[in-house]
Amino acid sequence: MSALALRFGLLVPGLAFIGVSFLLPLAWLVGISFSTQEEPGFTTETYALVLTDPFYWKLAGNTLMLAAMVAVLATLLSYPLGLFLARTQSRWRGVLVTLAIAPLLTSTVVRTYGWMIILSDQGLVNGTLRAAGLIWRPLALANNTTGAVIALVEILMPYAVLSILSGLGRLKPEHEEAAALHGASRLRVFLRVILPLSLPGIMTAMLLVFVLAISSFVTPRLMGGGRVLVFGTEIFNESTVTLNWPVAAVLSMLLLVIFGLIMFVYSRLMRRMEEVA
Structure with a gap:
């Protein structure tokens, strides 16, 4: 057996899995998007x-x-944590990294319900503030966009921390020492050395969190209390409540288009950053 045939044979299982689990459902989704709820024939009406x-x-x-x-x-919240974990020499570094990403071991649904309890009108935050005499009426922290943002930020922060950690591999102590020897202050070292070298990790973190947030459904649905309408919640409503699968398919296709545009912009930015570097 030739080397080319061997390589192709090794690729076949993976390609077959991708075809069955992704390409076929995608083709089915595209077909549904070019139909209507009343007539299944090909049309761009939807x-x-x-x-x-x-x-x-x-x-x-x-x-x-x-x-x-x-x-x-x-x-923004993950960057200081990722920078600390990347630079610390503590023997507990492995434990700290594990703790930073440990929330990923808990279901998103469970964590969202936890935030519903914490941010509700009778929850921990409002209860503590009322007990301290700082507020007289509960703050609107749940059943709105504010609650959805707070919960999503906490839920997706571990992904950002991992991305920033992986991007900080280019950061070497020698770079900071060289800048300090030339008289640069700590602020200048951060702005001219640390931040530019960590930009790839920052960009990757923002991309990953953005993609996960734009397609989220559970957290906006629960924390929004039905008031936060995004693509994920509307696709669910169209496919399960009104049973308008063509509209749900079109919205899904638009979401894929947005993904594609974001990936295109991200790749161009990363390429330009590499050229500058």
Whole structure:
């Protein structure tokens, strides 16, 4: 058996799995999107309906805004933690890294219900603030976008920490020492050395969190109390409540298009950063 045949034979199981688990369902989804609820034949009527309805444009805006807020906040909160874990020489570093990503071992549903209890009107946060006499009426932290953002940031932070940790591999102590020897202050070292070298990890963290947030369903559904409408919740409603599968398929295809555009922009930015470096 030739080397080429051997390589192809090793690829066949993986390609077959991808075809059955991804390509076939995707083709089925595309077929449904070019139909209507009344007539299963080929038509672009559903696409025209969705693209000309202001409700779905508002839905897209809500989804992008929610995902962008979560991506920025999760990355900002994860960066100091990732930087500390990457630079610490403590013998407990492995334990600290494990604790940082340990929330991934808990179901998203369980963690979301936990945030519902913490942020509800009678929850831990409002109860503590009322007991301290700081507020007289509960803060609106649940059943709205605020609650969904808070919960998603905490749920997706471990992904950001892992991405930042992997991106900080380019950061060497020698770089900081060289800058310090040339008289650079700590702030200047951070802005001119540490931050530029960690930008790939930051970009990867923002991309990963954004993609996960834009397709999230459970957390916006539970924390939003039915008031936070995003692509995930609307696809669920169209496919299970109104049983309008063509609209759900079109929304899913639009979500895939957004994924593709984001990946294109990300790849271009990363390529430009590598050229500059």
